Amino acid sequence: MSHKILVVDDHKVFAESIASVLRNKYEVVEVSSVEKAIQIVTTFSPDLIVTDLQLPDQDGFYLIKSVKSKGLDIKILVLSSLTNQSTIHKLIQLGINGFLNKNVSSIDLLNAIQKILQGESFFQADIYNDYIKNFKLKTDKSNEITxxxxxxxxxxxxxxxxxxxxxxxxxxxxxxxxxxxxxxxxxxxxxxxxxxxxxxxxxxx
CATH class of the missing domain: 1.10.10.10 (Winged helix-like DNA-binding domain superfamily/Winged helix DNA-binding domain)
Incomplete structure (x- = not known):
């Protein structure tokens, strides 16, 4: 049985192009808002949610928190142009399984999804390395446990x-x-x- 993936993005052409790539290997449903995503989660039972952060009703953070609060075993891959270090830090704290910039290639997207569905984490290397070198260096000292x-x-x-x-x-x-x-x-x-x-x-x- 193929894995189920829910794509959440309000840019219709972008969402359709992603869904088209993924349908070669997976069962895919696409929605344009957090409200619709939350509604369909229980009926579609996705193995993975691929979501943008900038959405029309609520943001992607709200969706992630909602899924986590329900205790559902759904992996989450964020696909967003918001790549600043504070955003990455917040997403890591929320326990997402991966992050990719929206300009990622279809090959890299498929590779990330495959690894995440296999139980691994997948963060775009340049973004994650920048986060490790800069953001964490700034916060680690103040976050030391006494x-x-x-x-x-x-x-x-x-x-x-x-x-x-x-x-x-x-x-x-x-x-x-x-x-x-x-x-x-x-x-x-x-x-x-x-x-x-x-x-x-x-x-x-």
Whole structure:
């Protein structure tokens, strides 16, 4: 059975050209808005969404967040001319599977889609390398996890309450909540599960 792909782009000619290329290998549906995309996700059940960020009703960020919030196992490839580092950073934090500039060739697009459907990530090399060299260098220092934050993180993972953490570390509940907020901001996590994933990534657990 071929994979299903949902193309979301309000430029009709561009969307049709993409869909035409993809239909040689995949089952494809194209829509022009986030509203239509969200409506069709449950009925079409795509394996992958290829979306622009600049859309008429809501932007692509809203679509990505909506899909993620539903807990759906759908991979997301962003195809956009917005390639600035802050945009790439935000998309990475949202957990997308790939990013390509809109001027990409059909061969590169097919290659990216194939890799993503196989479980890999695919970010256009020049854009991602620029992000790594510039944006992350600017933010890494301010995003370093302090030793005290590590102490709090360990206790959060142990499912200690705010009051218990405060008592163990001899600090106030208010201070504990401050550390918790800092950890969420610095790791890009939105909840305890995200913090656990971060802890596993740095071999804390």
């Amino acid at each position: 030793p005290r934050e590590i102490d709090v993180l360990k206790l959060i993972i142990e499912e200690k309450t705010t009051s218990e953490i405060a008592e163990i570390l001899n600090i106030s509940n208010y201070t504990v909540e401050g550390y918790r907020k800092n950890l969420l901001n610095k790791t890009g996590a939105t909840n305890v599960v995200g913090l656990i994933k971060y802890a596993m990534k740095i071999n804390l657990i």
